[in-house]
Amino acid sequence: MKPLNFDAERVGILGAGPFGVALGSMLAGGGRPVTIWSTTASVVDSINRERTCDRLPGHTIPAGLEAVSDLEELVSKARFLVLAVSSESACDRLQTLGRVADTSHIAVHAIGALAPEGDRRISQLIAEETPILRSGVVAGPSMAADIAAGRSTSLVCASEFDEVTRESRRLLSIPSKMRLYRSQDVVGAELASALSGAYTIAVGLADGLEVGIGIRAVLVTRAISEMTLLGTALGGTAKTFSGLAGLGNLLVRSSVEHGRISPSYRLGLDLVKGRAECEGEGMRAAIAGLRLARSQNLSLPILETVVSIGAGEVSAREAALSIFETVTEEE
Numbered sequence: 126m127k128p129l130n131f132d133a134e135r136v137g138i139l140g141a142g143p144f145g146v147a148l149g150s151m152l153a154g155g156g157r158p159v160t161i162w163s164t165t166a167s168v169v170d171s172i173n174r175e176r177t178c179d180r181l182p183g184h185t186i187p188a189g190l191e192a193v194s195d196l197e198e199l200v201s202k203a204r205f206l207v208l209a210v211s212s213e214s215a216c217d218r219l220q221t222l223g224r225v226a227d228t229s230h231i232a233v234h235a236i237g238a239l240a241p242e243g244d245r246r247i248s249q250l251i252a253e254e255t256p257i258l259r260s261g262v263v264a265g266p267s268m269a270a271d272i273a274a275g276r277s278t279s280l281v282c283a284s285e286f287d288e289v290t291r292e293s294r295r296l297l298s299i300p301s302k303m304r305l306y307r308s309q310d311v312v313g314a315e316l317a318s319a320l321s322g323a324y325t326i327a328v329g330l331a332d333g334l335e336v337g338i339g340i341r342a343v344l345v346t347r348a349i350s351e352m353t354l355l356g357t358a359l360g361g362t363a364k365t366f367s368g369l370a371g372l373g374n375l376l377v378r379s380s381v382e383h384g385r386i387s388p389s390y391r392l393g394l395d396l397v398k399g400r401a402e403c404e405g406e407g408m409r410a411a412i413a414g415l416r417l418a419r420s421q422n423l424s425l426p427i428l429e430t431v432v433s434i435g436a437g438e439v440s441a442r443e444a445a446l447s448i449f450e451t452v453t454e455e456e
Contacts, residue, residue: 130201131229134158136296137203139218141168141192143269144235145209146181148297151272153189155299161192162199169194184273197225205231205296207263208247212238212406215247216254223255231289233261233282237318237374238406244413246315261289262311263297264318265369266377270385272303279304281369283314306369313361316414317352317371321378322389323411324348326431328379329393330445340449344427348375351425355414358421396434396441403435411435 136152138145141163149159163169172178172192176185193199200206200222210218215236226232232255234247245253251260261284271278282293282305290307298305308314327348331341353366365371378387389407396403411431418425430448434441 131204132158132202133204134296135160135203135205137199137206138162139196139199139206139208139222140210141165141172141178141180142209142211143181144272145207146172146178146184146186147269147273148207148209148235149190150181150184150186151275151299151302152297153187154275155302157189157296157299159190160199160202161190162196163192163194166194168192181269181273196221200226200230204229205292206233206257207297208232208234208236208251210236212236212240212247212409215240216242216250219250219254222257226255226257228256228258230257231259231292232257233263233284233289233293235263237264237322238410239315239319239413241409241413244416246312248311248315259286259289260284261286261293262314262318263293263305264314264374266373267303268377268385268387275302277302277304279306279369279373281306281308281314283308283311283365283370285309285311308365308368310362310365312359313356313365314370316356316359316361317366317368318374319406319410320352320355320366320414320428321371321374322387322407323414323428323431324352324375325378325387325389326393326396326407326411326435327427327445327448328375329390329395330397330431330434330441331393331449332379332390333394333397334442334445334449336446336449344449345372345375345379348427351427352414355418355421355423355425358423359417397445399441403437408435 135158138161149161153159169192265280267278294305
Protein backbone atom coordinates (compact mmCIF):
# COMPACT_ATOMS: atom_id res chain seq x y z
CA MET A 126 0.00 0.00 0.00
CA LYS A 127 1.20 3.51 -0.79
CA PRO A 128 2.38 5.58 2.20
CA LEU A 129 -0.40 7.72 3.65
CA ASN A 130 0.36 11.38 3.19
CA PHE A 131 -2.95 12.98 4.05
CA ASP A 132 -3.86 16.50 3.05
CA ALA A 133 -6.09 17.58 5.94
CA GLU A 134 -7.99 19.92 3.63
CA ARG A 135 -8.61 17.40 0.84
CA VAL A 136 -11.90 15.59 0.22
CA GLY A 137 -11.82 12.20 -1.47
CA ILE A 138 -14.94 11.18 -3.38
CA LEU A 139 -15.59 7.58 -4.40
CA GLY A 140 -17.79 7.60 -7.48
CA ALA A 141 -17.92 9.95 -10.46
CA GLY A 142 -21.68 9.87 -10.95
CA PRO A 143 -23.75 13.08 -11.20
CA PHE A 144 -23.82 13.73 -7.45
CA GLY A 145 -20.14 12.95 -6.88
CA VAL A 146 -19.00 15.18 -9.74
CA ALA A 147 -21.39 17.98 -8.73
CA LEU A 148 -20.30 17.90 -5.09
CA GLY A 149 -16.64 17.74 -6.03
CA SER A 150 -17.05 20.64 -8.46
CA MET A 151 -18.79 22.80 -5.87
CA LEU A 152 -16.09 22.10 -3.29
CA ALA A 153 -13.25 22.68 -5.76
CA GLY A 154 -14.89 25.89 -6.94
CA GLY A 155 -14.92 27.04 -3.32
CA GLY A 156 -11.18 26.43 -2.96
CA ARG A 157 -11.26 22.93 -1.47
CA PRO A 158 -8.82 20.38 -3.02
CA VAL A 159 -10.77 17.34 -4.23
CA THR A 160 -9.76 13.93 -5.59
CA ILE A 161 -12.49 11.83 -7.21
CA TRP A 162 -12.17 8.14 -8.02
CA SER A 163 -13.75 6.34 -10.96
CA THR A 164 -13.24 2.86 -12.39
CA THR A 165 -13.96 4.19 -15.90
CA ALA A 166 -10.77 5.35 -17.62
CA SER A 167 -12.58 7.59 -20.11
CA VAL A 168 -14.30 9.47 -17.26
CA VAL A 169 -10.99 10.04 -15.47
CA ASP A 170 -9.36 11.24 -18.68
CA SER A 171 -12.27 13.56 -19.56
CA ILE A 172 -12.24 15.18 -16.13
CA ASN A 173 -8.47 15.72 -16.07
CA ARG A 174 -7.95 16.73 -19.69
CA GLU A 175 -11.17 18.31 -20.88
CA ARG A 176 -12.64 19.41 -17.51
CA THR A 177 -15.97 17.82 -18.44
CA CYS A 178 -17.91 14.68 -17.55
CA ASP A 179 -20.66 13.14 -19.67
CA ARG A 180 -22.50 12.14 -16.47
CA LEU A 181 -23.04 15.84 -15.77
CA PRO A 182 -23.39 17.32 -19.28
CA GLY A 183 -22.92 21.01 -19.89
CA HIS A 184 -20.90 21.50 -16.71
CA THR A 185 -17.29 22.72 -16.60
CA ILE A 186 -15.25 21.11 -13.82
CA PRO A 187 -13.01 23.47 -11.79
CA ALA A 188 -9.26 22.99 -11.81
CA GLY A 189 -9.15 22.08 -8.11
CA LEU A 190 -10.76 18.69 -8.80
CA GLU A 191 -8.53 15.83 -9.96
CA ALA A 192 -9.68 12.37 -11.01
CA VAL A 193 -7.86 9.08 -10.40
CA SER A 194 -8.50 5.45 -11.32
CA ASP A 195 -6.36 4.09 -8.49
CA LEU A 196 -8.32 3.94 -5.22
CA GLU A 197 -5.11 3.41 -3.27
CA GLU A 198 -3.88 6.77 -4.58
CA LEU A 199 -7.06 8.47 -3.39
CA VAL A 200 -6.96 7.07 0.15
CA SER A 201 -3.27 7.91 0.47
CA LYS A 202 -4.11 11.58 -0.17
CA ALA A 203 -7.47 12.10 1.53
CA ARG A 204 -8.38 11.11 5.08
CA PHE A 205 -11.97 12.32 4.68
CA LEU A 206 -13.91 10.19 2.18
CA VAL A 207 -17.36 10.57 0.61
CA LEU A 208 -18.96 7.45 -0.83
CA ALA A 209 -21.17 8.50 -3.77
CA VAL A 210 -21.87 5.33 -5.76
CA SER A 211 -25.09 3.48 -6.55
CA SER A 212 -26.52 1.11 -3.95
CA GLU A 213 -26.08 -1.76 -6.42
CA SER A 214 -22.31 -1.30 -6.49
CA ALA A 215 -21.87 -0.20 -2.86
CA CYS A 216 -20.88 -3.58 -1.47
CA ASP A 217 -18.30 -4.20 -4.20
CA ARG A 218 -16.85 -0.70 -3.88
CA LEU A 219 -16.63 -0.98 -0.10
CA GLN A 220 -14.86 -4.32 -0.34
CA THR A 221 -12.30 -2.64 -2.61
CA LEU A 222 -12.03 0.28 -0.20
CA GLY A 223 -11.55 -2.13 2.68
CA ARG A 224 -8.36 -3.44 1.10
CA VAL A 225 -6.67 -0.01 0.98
CA ALA A 226 -8.21 2.14 3.75
CA ASP A 227 -7.28 1.97 7.43
CA THR A 228 -8.65 3.01 10.81
CA SER A 229 -7.41 6.58 10.40
CA HIS A 230 -9.91 7.35 7.63
CA ILE A 231 -13.30 9.00 8.12
CA ALA A 232 -16.12 8.14 5.71
CA VAL A 233 -19.58 9.51 5.03
CA HIS A 234 -21.88 8.16 2.35
CA ALA A 235 -24.41 9.96 0.16
CA ILE A 236 -26.31 6.89 -1.03
CA GLY A 237 -30.06 7.40 -0.80
CA ALA A 238 -30.96 3.72 -0.78
CA LEU A 239 -30.42 0.48 1.07
CA ALA A 240 -27.93 -2.18 0.02
CA PRO A 241 -29.60 -4.91 -2.08
CA GLU A 242 -27.78 -7.57 -0.08
CA GLY A 243 -30.01 -8.15 2.95
CA ASP A 244 -31.60 -4.67 2.90
CA ARG A 245 -28.75 -3.37 5.03
CA ARG A 246 -28.07 0.30 5.64
CA ILE A 247 -24.88 1.56 3.99
CA SER A 248 -23.31 2.49 7.34
CA GLN A 249 -23.65 -1.17 8.30
CA LEU A 250 -21.80 -2.15 5.13
CA ILE A 251 -19.01 0.33 5.89
CA ALA A 252 -18.55 -1.27 9.31
CA GLU A 253 -18.64 -4.80 7.89
CA GLU A 254 -16.51 -4.36 4.78
CA THR A 255 -13.85 -1.81 5.80
CA PRO A 256 -11.56 -1.10 8.76
CA ILE A 257 -13.00 2.43 8.99
CA LEU A 258 -14.26 3.06 12.52
CA ARG A 259 -15.82 6.52 12.18
CA SER A 260 -18.52 6.95 9.58
CA GLY A 261 -21.80 8.73 8.89
CA VAL A 262 -24.33 9.69 6.25
CA VAL A 263 -25.07 12.94 4.42
CA ALA A 264 -28.62 13.33 3.14
CA GLY A 265 -31.12 15.99 2.23
CA PRO A 266 -32.85 18.02 -0.48
CA SER A 267 -29.92 18.46 -2.85
CA MET A 268 -30.05 17.61 -6.55
CA ALA A 269 -26.86 17.21 -8.55
CA ALA A 270 -27.95 19.81 -11.12
CA ASP A 271 -28.60 22.39 -8.40
CA ILE A 272 -25.26 21.75 -6.70
CA ALA A 273 -23.39 21.96 -10.00
CA ALA A 274 -25.14 25.23 -10.85
CA GLY A 275 -24.06 26.74 -7.54
CA ARG A 276 -27.57 27.15 -6.13
CA SER A 277 -27.84 27.30 -2.34
CA THR A 278 -28.70 24.00 -0.70
CA SER A 279 -28.46 22.14 2.60
CA LEU A 280 -27.66 18.66 3.85
CA VAL A 281 -27.76 16.92 7.19
CA CYS A 282 -24.80 14.89 8.36
CA ALA A 283 -25.72 12.14 10.81
CA SER A 284 -23.16 10.22 12.82
CA GLU A 285 -22.67 8.93 16.33
CA PHE A 286 -19.16 10.41 16.22
CA ASP A 287 -18.69 14.14 16.84
CA GLU A 288 -15.50 14.11 14.79
CA VAL A 289 -17.40 12.93 11.71
CA THR A 290 -20.05 15.65 11.88
CA ARG A 291 -17.43 18.26 12.77
CA GLU A 292 -15.17 17.35 9.84
CA SER A 293 -18.17 17.08 7.50
CA ARG A 294 -19.23 20.61 8.35
CA ARG A 295 -15.68 21.92 8.04
CA LEU A 296 -14.88 20.26 4.72
CA LEU A 297 -18.24 20.14 2.92
CA SER A 298 -19.73 23.49 3.90
CA ILE A 299 -19.26 26.27 1.36
CA PRO A 300 -20.62 29.67 2.48
CA SER A 301 -23.75 30.75 0.56
CA LYS A 302 -23.79 27.45 -1.39
CA MET A 303 -23.82 24.47 0.98
CA ARG A 304 -24.86 24.36 4.61
CA LEU A 305 -24.64 21.24 6.76
CA TYR A 306 -26.68 20.44 9.84
CA ARG A 307 -25.68 17.87 12.44
CA SER A 308 -27.60 14.87 13.73
CA GLN A 309 -26.84 11.71 15.72
CA ASP A 310 -29.73 9.76 14.16
CA VAL A 311 -27.85 7.64 11.62
CA VAL A 312 -30.61 5.03 11.34
CA GLY A 313 -33.28 7.65 10.77
CA ALA A 314 -31.27 9.68 8.25
CA GLU A 315 -30.39 6.62 6.16
CA LEU A 316 -33.93 5.26 6.15
CA ALA A 317 -35.50 8.67 5.53
CA SER A 318 -33.21 9.30 2.57
CA ALA A 319 -33.92 5.89 1.06
CA LEU A 320 -37.67 5.88 1.66
CA SER A 321 -38.14 9.42 0.36
CA GLY A 322 -37.00 8.13 -3.03
CA ALA A 323 -39.59 5.35 -2.87
CA TYR A 324 -42.42 7.72 -1.97
CA THR A 325 -41.31 10.15 -4.68
CA ILE A 326 -42.51 7.50 -7.15
CA ALA A 327 -45.97 7.70 -5.54
CA VAL A 328 -46.03 11.49 -5.93
CA GLY A 329 -45.05 11.05 -9.57
CA LEU A 330 -47.99 8.68 -9.97
CA ALA A 331 -50.30 11.28 -8.44
CA ASP A 332 -49.06 14.03 -10.73
CA GLY A 333 -49.23 11.75 -13.74
CA LEU A 334 -52.87 11.06 -12.94
CA GLU A 335 -53.51 14.78 -12.31
CA VAL A 336 -55.30 14.06 -9.03
CA GLY A 337 -55.00 17.68 -7.92
CA ILE A 338 -52.92 19.59 -5.42
CA GLY A 339 -55.19 18.77 -2.48
CA ILE A 340 -54.89 14.99 -2.79
CA ARG A 341 -51.20 15.43 -3.58
CA ALA A 342 -50.75 17.23 -0.25
CA VAL A 343 -52.61 14.48 1.60
CA LEU A 344 -50.43 11.89 -0.13
CA VAL A 345 -47.25 13.66 0.99
CA THR A 346 -48.42 13.81 4.62
CA ARG A 347 -49.40 10.14 4.55
CA ALA A 348 -46.05 9.24 2.98
CA ILE A 349 -44.21 10.94 5.82
CA SER A 350 -46.47 9.14 8.30
CA GLU A 351 -45.69 5.77 6.72
CA MET A 352 -41.94 6.25 6.56
CA THR A 353 -41.93 7.52 10.16
CA LEU A 354 -43.84 4.42 11.28
CA LEU A 355 -41.30 2.12 9.66
CA GLY A 356 -38.27 4.22 10.56
CA THR A 357 -39.07 4.45 14.27
CA ALA A 358 -39.82 0.71 14.39
CA LEU A 359 -36.27 0.15 13.12
CA GLY A 360 -34.65 2.53 15.61
CA GLY A 361 -34.86 5.97 13.98
CA THR A 362 -36.12 9.18 15.60
CA ALA A 363 -39.51 10.49 14.45
CA LYS A 364 -38.42 14.09 13.83
CA THR A 365 -35.78 12.96 11.33
CA PHE A 366 -38.48 11.90 8.87
CA SER A 367 -40.12 15.33 8.88
CA GLY A 368 -36.72 17.00 8.45
CA LEU A 369 -34.25 17.48 5.59
CA ALA A 370 -33.52 13.80 5.02
CA GLY A 371 -37.20 12.83 4.85
CA LEU A 372 -39.74 15.54 4.00
CA GLY A 373 -37.11 17.87 2.53
CA ASN A 374 -35.83 15.13 0.26
CA LEU A 375 -39.33 14.14 -0.84
CA LEU A 376 -40.36 17.71 -1.68
CA VAL A 377 -37.28 18.37 -3.81
CA ARG A 378 -37.27 15.00 -5.57
CA SER A 379 -40.94 15.35 -6.48
CA SER A 380 -40.69 18.82 -8.02
CA VAL A 381 -39.61 20.10 -11.41
CA GLU A 382 -37.53 23.25 -11.41
CA HIS A 383 -34.69 24.68 -13.50
CA GLY A 384 -35.29 21.89 -16.01
CA ARG A 385 -34.24 19.08 -13.65
CA ILE A 386 -36.29 16.09 -12.60
CA SER A 387 -35.38 13.21 -10.30
CA PRO A 388 -35.32 9.65 -11.69
CA SER A 389 -37.85 8.45 -9.08
CA TYR A 390 -40.34 11.19 -9.94
CA ARG A 391 -39.95 10.51 -13.65
CA LEU A 392 -40.54 6.82 -12.99
CA GLY A 393 -43.86 7.62 -11.30
CA LEU A 394 -44.94 9.78 -14.24
CA ASP A 395 -43.92 7.13 -16.75
CA LEU A 396 -45.65 4.31 -14.89
CA VAL A 397 -48.98 6.05 -15.43
CA LYS A 398 -48.28 6.09 -19.16
CA GLY A 399 -47.32 2.41 -19.11
CA ARG A 400 -43.86 2.91 -20.54
CA ALA A 401 -41.42 2.58 -17.68
CA GLU A 402 -38.65 0.18 -16.77
CA CYS A 403 -39.20 -0.41 -13.06
CA GLU A 404 -35.66 0.00 -11.84
CA GLY A 405 -33.52 2.63 -10.14
CA GLU A 406 -32.75 3.62 -6.56
CA GLY A 407 -36.32 4.66 -5.74
CA MET A 408 -37.87 1.34 -6.74
CA ARG A 409 -35.08 -0.63 -5.07
CA ALA A 410 -35.73 1.37 -1.89
CA ALA A 411 -39.46 0.67 -2.15
CA ILE A 412 -38.89 -3.09 -2.46
CA ALA A 413 -36.39 -3.17 0.41
CA GLY A 414 -38.62 -0.93 2.55
CA LEU A 415 -41.60 -3.19 2.05
CA ARG A 416 -39.58 -6.25 3.07
CA LEU A 417 -38.50 -4.42 6.22
CA ALA A 418 -42.09 -3.35 6.93
CA ARG A 419 -43.30 -6.93 6.68
CA SER A 420 -40.54 -8.05 9.03
CA GLN A 421 -42.03 -5.61 11.55
CA ASN A 422 -45.65 -6.63 10.77
CA LEU A 423 -46.44 -3.12 9.56
CA SER A 424 -49.00 -2.18 6.90
CA LEU A 425 -47.79 0.57 4.57
CA PRO A 426 -50.46 0.92 1.84
CA ILE A 427 -48.68 3.52 -0.29
CA LEU A 428 -45.41 1.60 -0.35
CA GLU A 429 -47.25 -1.65 -1.05
CA THR A 430 -48.98 -0.03 -4.03
CA VAL A 431 -45.72 1.30 -5.48
CA VAL A 432 -44.11 -2.16 -5.28
CA SER A 433 -47.19 -3.88 -6.75
CA ILE A 434 -47.23 -1.51 -9.69
CA GLY A 435 -43.50 -1.94 -10.20
CA ALA A 436 -43.87 -5.71 -10.21
CA GLY A 437 -46.59 -5.48 -12.86
CA GLU A 438 -49.12 -7.10 -10.55
CA VAL A 439 -51.66 -4.30 -10.97
CA SER A 440 -52.39 -1.46 -13.38
CA ALA A 441 -50.65 1.75 -12.36
CA ARG A 442 -53.75 3.85 -13.04
CA GLU A 443 -56.23 1.61 -11.21
CA ALA A 444 -53.98 0.89 -8.23
CA ALA A 445 -52.91 4.49 -7.80
CA LEU A 446 -56.44 5.87 -7.97
CA SER A 447 -57.54 3.26 -5.45
CA ILE A 448 -54.79 4.12 -2.97
CA PHE A 449 -55.42 7.87 -3.30
CA GLU A 450 -59.08 7.32 -2.45
CA THR A 451 -58.11 5.27 0.59
CA VAL A 452 -55.54 7.84 1.73
CA THR A 453 -58.12 10.63 1.51
CA GLU A 454 -60.64 8.63 3.53
CA GLU A 455 -58.05 7.91 6.23
CA GLU A 456 -57.30 11.59 6.62
